[in-house]
Amino acid sequence: MPEFKIPLRQYAGLLRHYLRSQRRSIIALSALLIAGLIMQLVNPQFIRYFIDSAQGAESNRALWIAAGLFIGVSLLQQIVTVGATYISENIGWIATNKLRGDVAEHCLGLDMSFHKSHTTGAIIERVDGDINTLANFFSNFVITLVSNLLLVVGILILLYREGWLVGIGMTFFVVAAIYSIQYIRKFAVPHWGKLRQISADFFGFLGEHLEGTEDTRANGASGFVMHKFHTLLRTWLPIRVRAFLGWAAMWITTLVVFTIGNAIAFALSAYLWHKGAISIGTVYMIFYYTELMAKPIEKIRTQMEDLQKADASIVRIRQLLDTQPAVRDGIGTPIPGGPLAVTFDDVTFSYESGKATLDGIDFHLEKGQVLGLLGRTGSGKTTLARLMLRFYDIQQGEIRLGGVPIRDTRLRELRGRIGMVTQNIEIFQGTVRDNLTFYDTSIPDERMIRVLNELGLDSWLSSLPQGLDSTLESGGGGLSAGEAQLLAFARVFLTDPGLVILDEASSRLDPATEQLLEAAVTKLLRERTCIIIAHRLATVQRADRILILDNGRISEFGDREALAADPDSRFSRMLAAGMEEMLV
Incomplete structure (x- = not known):
């Protein structure tokens, strides 16, 4: 059975990195915990004094003093505990949020091959679920562990003062307790790792099918989905049981x-009291310290339990953070402004080892021109567009924009100079402004309104109760397909790209909306290069050049008017037979 082994330096590295900015809070927490520790050690002395004084005191003054001190210290200890809890929770919240942000940012920077092989739910489980288990690890793990160990040491020192026999007996108890807990812990750790993994798999499956619930019901697949749902739950249960048994074994061991x-304390106290070596107050104090010692040992046990959960979570988070994107940032060669020329130089690409999706693609599109990209489904049209955005890297050849190899540019700059509109539009929960700008506050409202007007959305915008501040529903609820598509066009043109890619962008539009879009696009494509991926003939009428793909290879490339006039060209035959029929 595999066991998680996290090097101590990884623990220390995480704590140092994410707690560095909270030094004052950590110092305050340490001071409060030490103050609480001292009060826990002192209070049993008051009890002993109270009991011994009650047996032989002629007045109640000493008893009142002892009782007052005990109550006062107890109340103060509770106040200190509340303060320490408040500070530790803040520390944990701030640290885990920072880690959560780093992991989320890292996931956003990974290439598409990673996101294709990991479901959304599985990624969310790592970003949220695994990091949640580290909250206690960050908030007070080291401080609490050290303070509890110091409390145990302090109790042992005080017990040795009462007699070496008591001290040795309690030392044996502590050593046996910590050894037993640590021994049991190593059997439970692997099960927590498996539990986190099956949890990620389950939520990944659930998120995927909840997102596609309409297709599931429309195709009668609800039974299959529920069968898979119950299969995952049946797989989850025994893993959960084994993880729980690991926790239960630690808990039972602690009780034993x-x-x-308690038995050792009872036997030693009875023996020493019968010999007259200790008073009845000391007997009670020994029992009190024994009971008090159970608390730090119990805390150490729960800390070990949290540590075993942290072991599994740290392994998974570290694996995620160690995952490097296949697409690396370039050296920073700038892309020229204005419309961009596009060059594919003997480009070959495949998603996996095997048949190439694109094979030997070689063409040049002058800046400011419009390319009509045609081909049957699966011919590689969308893949070609993804390669220009470097969602994937090619295995052979070179792609240049404005004469600059795209591998040499920064990804942020590259994707800022290319605007892409697909037939599947993502509308996010947020205002119209946020959906248009993706939270870029540098874009003025006047420019957004101007672009919306040019796209014919002025009447739609004026119908919204709060204009640009109106909230849109996630997934585009409340918007027609045409309105969502036009909003996607507005997003692209607000970034002022040098190259625009329209991937079946008008396939969901009704004829009236498509006509409106055509007029707006004609105006907005001025001084820009454009690639139009289309199935319909009308869509490529504005193209200067035509490129036809067939099974990942260029079947035909040339001037649209020349190809249309050539009766032997494939494009001419498409026009004669009806392009839609030939591309099916």
Whole structure:
């Protein structure tokens, strides 16, 4: 059975990195915990004094003093505990949020091959679920562990002061307790790792099918989905049981050890009291310290339990953070402004080892021109567009924009100079402004309104109760397909790209909306290069050049008017037979 082994330097590295900015809070927490520790050690002395004074005191003054001190220290200890809890929760929240942000940012920077091989739910489980288990690890793990160990040491020192026999007996109890807990812990750790993994798999499956619930019901696949749902739950249950048994074994071991500790304290106290070596107040104090010792040992046990959960989570988070994107940032060669020329130089690409999706693609599109990209479904049209955005890297050849190899540019700059509109539009929960600008506050409202007007959305915008501040529903609820598509066009043109890619962008539009879009696009494509991926003949009428793909290879490339006039060209035959029929 595999066991997680996290090097101590990884623990230390995480704590140092994410707690560095909270030094004052950590110092305050340490001071409060030490103050609480001292009060826990002192209070049993008051009890002993109270009991011994009650047996032989002629007045109640000493009793009142002892009782007052005990109550006062107890109340103060509770106040200190509340303060320490408040500070530790803040520390944990801030640290885990920072880690959560780093992991989320790292996931957003990974290439499409990673996101294709990991479901959304599985990624969310890592970003949220695994990091949640580290909250206690960040908030007070080291400080609490050290303070509890110091409390145990302090109790042992005080017990040795009462007699070496008591001290040795309690030392044996502590060593046996900590050894037993640590021994049991190593059997439970692997099960927590498996539990986190099956949890990620389950939520990944659930998120995927909840997102596609309409297709599931429309195609009668609800039974299959529920069967898979129950299969995952049946797989989850035994793993959860084994993880729970690991926790239960630690808990039962602690109870047994505490019982042994009480027995040792009872036997030693009875022996010493019968010999007259200790008073009845000291007997009670020994029992009090024994009970008090159970608390830090119990805390150490729960800390070990949290540590075993942290072991599994740290492994998974570290694996995620160590995952490097296949697409690396370039050296920073700038892309020229204005419309961009597009060059594919003997480009070959495949998603996996095997048949190439694109094979030997070689063409040049002058800046400011419009390319009509045609081909049957699966011919590689959308893949070609993704390669220009470097969602994937090619295995052979070179792609240049404005004469600059795209591998040499920064990804942020590259994707800022290319605007892409697909037939599947993502509308996010947020205002119209946020959906248009993706939270870029540098874009003025006047420019957004001007672009919306040019796209014919002025009447739609004026119908919204709060204009640009109106909230849109996630997934585009409340918007027609045409309105969502036009909003996607507005997003692209607000970024002022040098190259625009329209991937079946008008396939969901009704004829009236498509006509409106055509007029707006004609105006907005001025001084820009454009690639139009289309199935319909009308869509490529504005193209200067035509490129036809067939099974990942260029079947035909040339001037649209020349190809249309050539009766032997494939494009001419498409026009004669009806392009839609030939591309099916």
